[in-house]
Each structure stands twice: as structure tokens, then as C-alpha cells.
Amino acid sequence: MTDRLSSGLFSRRQLVYSNASPNMKTRRLWPRFLDLPLRVKFFLSFLAVICFGGVVSLYFGTRLEHKTIFDLAQAKVRHDLSSAWTVYTERLNDIRDIVRLNAARDSVRGALGGRDLATLQSTLDRIRHEFGLDIMTLTDARGRVVFRLRNPDASGDDQSHDPLVRRALQRATVAGTEIITREELLKEGEDLARRALLPVKPTPMAVPRTDEREENGMLLKAASPVMDEDGALLGVLVGGILLNRNYDIVDRVKDIVFKGERYKGKEIGTVTIFQNDLRISTNVTDESGGRAVGTRVSREVNQTVLREGRPWIGRAFVVSHWYITAYEPIRNIDGRIIGMLYVGMLEKPYIDLRNRVMLTFTGIAAACTALLLLLMYIIITSVIMPLRRMVNATQRIAQGDLDHKVVRNSQDEIGQLALSFNRMTDKLKEANEGLLQWTRTLEGRVEERTEEVRRMQDVLVHSEKMASLGKISAGVAHEINNPLTSILLNTHLMLEKIEPSHPFHESLGLIADETTRCSQIVKGLLEFARQNPPQKVKTDLNALLEKTVGLLENQAAFQNIIILRNLAEDLPPLWLDKTKIQQVFWNLMINAAEAMPRGGTLMISSRLAADAPAVEVRFTDTGTGIPPEILNKLFDPFFTTKSSGTGLGLAMCYGIVEQHQGKITVESDPGNGASFTVSLPIEHEGQS
């Protein structure tokens, strides 16, 4: 069930997709075009426009040019046809004139009147040969043949049915083209009938024809009345030429109109006389090179010219080549269409001319296209290059190079864009630097604050520790102090009472010394615990230092130690408990000496503190130095690294300095010495 349902759904969806596919294809193609680089897009668009324009103008150009050339050719062929007509009618007029002039000859008149056939024969024979006529016939006043020049035996038949003879009997001289039957031809002469007889060659495009040969003949014929001096009609003189296989006219036309011009070995112009649709006199040649008599005209021309009596001008395939042709009907004296006159020009020269022009035209178009494309390429490049530079610049900026600048070559939109872009980069850089600066400041501040907090914490922890230690020490010291004083007092009393040689004397001395030491410790503890408030007096600090140094200098511990002084002279007097501060200096100098058991240098300096109203005294030695891990324990009571140390010296110093609202700090370079700094505030009298 589910399967069926889902398959049904699937097929429906497929249907939808297949319907949408052509649309999707264009949609897929279009973004692909849009994704192309700008330069390619421009180029393709321009190319399309140019190609479209080129194809359209080439198409219309070709058509126009073709039409122009062929219009010209047709005008020429029409003109040539009228020239052909001139030759044709001239020949007809010739015959008419010959007949008319000879009809008026005395010899003809006399011969006809007297029936002197022998004289007539010799006269007419001369005329016939002189003027190239095929027939010469004489009738009597009723139209009966009196004498046939070429066939004197055939006479007596009636010719009054002949349209020309009929007109001549009415005393008119007439000429025209006529078709006469084989029968009539035979009467005029057997050779003429033979000349007229033409086998009809099968022609593919012609109207089908049942008979296989043409027996009738076509004549240019004239008839003129023969009259005596009084004007009485004696008879009619008829003269004519058979057009079948007579090439005089067609060749004359060709010579006059085309002047024997040839194109690639072929005659350009051709002329033909048709008897109905059959070529009877022509200079069109067939495949074998002979005259193409016996072939027929196409169905189309047949219809237009022979049936409808209209001229036909156009392209036609004549025997073996294409021609530009003109056909016009030949009518007999009664106006009936009996044949055609044709003039044709070989189409090939015009085709070649057209092709040459076209080729030139195409060549020029191609050159122009190439030139346009080149121009376009230059223009596109000049437009794209700055954009390309801009894209590069954005990429470099994205990678963090905010110093990169776009080169600005123009004042146009792209130039303005570059300017704005550079401005934007500057602003970005400024903002970035501000941000970096701010971050650095923030980091510094955080560090500073952290350090401060840590220091405060240390101080807090230390002073808490000191405070609780102080309380214990003070309590213990106070309790021990009195018994110690009493022990010391009694020991001294006992020592005074006994002789130095007494065995207890040495022991008592030892007790006195150790007790003194104990009381010193207690004193130190009490100092540390700030038991005695300081007795501050106005003090010259340098003098106090000198005094302390003077007391210590001669001690054994200082024998190998050079003491240097660097004491500031302009120090203000300080309010201090001289004894306690001297104790501090003393302890620090002793510690320094103990750190330099093999000698060294102790530098004592004093100066005004730079950042606070205070005086700093600094003791710098070149001793062992202090390892960093014990730095924060130095001021703890009882912290010592010495076997016989009490660990109270620095604790005491700390207590005293704190009583003076001062500070004591230590710096050390392990292995190279340590430096203790005591900072004492500058107070005025009455402050504490």
C-alpha cells in the first residue's frame, strides 16, 4: 500500500520535473553566463551584437546586391531582345522591299502579261540569288500560281487563301511571318521541305508532345501586287525565306548585340527563333557543340508566351546552362501567335560578378568585424583593468594589508570608486589601529591592576601574619623579659661575689652571655611587635648613616669589604626615632657583610624618592644574593638561612620601618648580590 502510494507520488514528481526541465536548463545556463568574468561577458555580448548585425546586413546586402545585378541584367536582356526584333523586322522589311520593287519591274510585269515564262525565270532567278530568297512565286490576278521559281512544274494551284496573297490581291504590299504546311513546302521545293523537317528532341521541362518530328516550316514572307501601266492588277509576286535551319538572323543578332563576346570559352549571348515551342534557328549549342535545333521551350515559358501572349523575362535553364532570358511571341499577319523570339545571356558572368562583389563585401565586413573586436577588446580591457585592480586590492585588504592603495588613473566613475575605496581603506586602517591601541591599553591596565591586587593581597597576608605573630611574640617576650632580667641581675651578682678562678666562674659567665642573648632576642621580638612607640626627633639622615657606618667599619666582619657612599646632599631633615632607625641600618649592613664572607663592595646611597615625598636609603652588596623562592619569607620572624642566625633582624627592620609609615623592599640577582631599600616619608613636626 505504502509502496504504491510512494511510487505514485514519485512518478508525479518526475512529471513535474520533466515539465520544468527546459526552463531549468535556461536557468542553469544563465547563471553560468553570469558567473563568467566581466571581460568575457562583455566580449560575448559585443560579439553577439556584431555577429547579429553582420549576418543581418550580409543577408539584406546579398539580397539587394543580387537584385540590383539581376535587375540590370534583365534590363539589358530586354534591350537586347528589342535589338533582335530590329534585326528581325529589318530582314522582313528587306524582303518586302525586294518583293515590292521587283513586282514593279517591267520585266516581271511584261513576263506576267505575256506569260513569257523563260524571261521571268531568268529575271527572278537573278533576284533570288542576289537577295538570298528561298521562294519566289507568281500568281495571276485571281491568286492562282502562274510560276514557281524553284519548281516551275508545280503551278496552277490557288493561293488566294494565303493571308498575304489575299491582301496583295487587294493591291497592298505586305510582309509577315507564316507557318506553312509540308505540302505547301513540297510545292515550293523538295529541298525546303527537307530543311524544315526536324526531329523533335525530348526535352525534360517542356510540354509533352506526341509527334516525333516537325514537318511544317516557318517563313518570312512578303507579297506585292503586280500591276500594268494603267493600274490593272496582273497578279501577285510572293517572296520569302525559310527560317528553319537558317541561321542568318540569329547570328546577325548575336554579332550586332553581343559582338561575339565570350566568357570562359563560352558565347555569352544566344538568340533563338521558335516555331511554336520548337527551336528551329538558334546559336544555343548542345552538349556535342552543335546547334540545339529540335529542342523545345519549358512549360512555363510556353504557358506565358505562347498561350498568354506575354513576354517572359527571367532565369531559364537553356539546354545545358543557366541564362538570363527574354522571350516574346512572334505573330503572323493576322495576329496569331506562331512562334517566339528569344535572347539569352549566360548567367555565369553575373553570378561570378555577384560572388566577387559579395566576397569583397564579406571581406570588408570581416575586416570591420575584426577591427571592431580589436577596438572592443581595447575598450573592455581599459574598463576592466581598473576593476581588476580594485578586486585585487579588496583581496589584499581582506588578507590584512591595509596599506595597499588602488592606483587612480581617471576621473570617471571608476576613478571615483578608487578614490572612495582608498578613503575607506584609510578609515578602516585608522579604526583598526585605534582598536589595536585600545586593546594594548586595556591589556596593560588589566596587568597593572592584577599586579596591584596581588601586591595588596601579599601585603595584607603579610601584615595579618605579622600582626598575629606580633601578638604572640609580645605576650611571650613580656612574660620572659622580667625573669630574664632577674636571672641576669643575679648572675652578675654571683659573678661579683666569686673569684675568677672559681670553678663556677666560667659557667656563670656563660649563663650571663646566653641570658644577654636571650634578652636581645626578646628585645628584638618586642621591637618587631611594636611594643615601644618611636621617639621621633628631627634627624639628618646622612649623618645618622655616617655614624652607623663609622661604628661598623672597624668590626672584623667588614675587614675585606669596601664601603662606598653616594649620599644626596639636599635631603630634608626627617622625623625619626634615631635609635630604632640606626638599628635598621645596622641590621641591613650586618646582613650584607654576612652575605659577603670573602669580601666585596657595599654601596650605601640616599636620595629623594622620585614618585613620593620620601627619602630612600639603599644598601647594595655584591654578596650571594637571595634565591627568588625565599624572597617573600625574608621578613618573617625566625626565618633564617644561617646556622647561628635568629631570623629576627629583618623582621625587626620591618616593624620599625612600618612604625615610621615607611616601606622596606628587596631586590636580588642571585649570585651577584642583593639590594635593600628603606623608604622613609618626609614628615613635618607634630605628624606621626
Ligand SMILES: Nc1ncnc2c1ncn2[C@@H]1O[C@H](COP(=O)(O)OP(=O)(O)O)[C@@H](O)[C@H]1O
Ligand atoms: N644582604 C643579604 N644577602 C643575602 N641574604 C640575606 C641578606 N640579608 C638577609 N639575608 C637573608 O635573610 C635571612 C634573614 O635575615 P635576618 O632576618 O637578618 O636573620 P639572620 O641574619 O639572623 O639570618 C638571612 O638568614 C639571609 O638568608
Ligand SMILES: [Mg+2]
Ligand atoms: Mg640578621
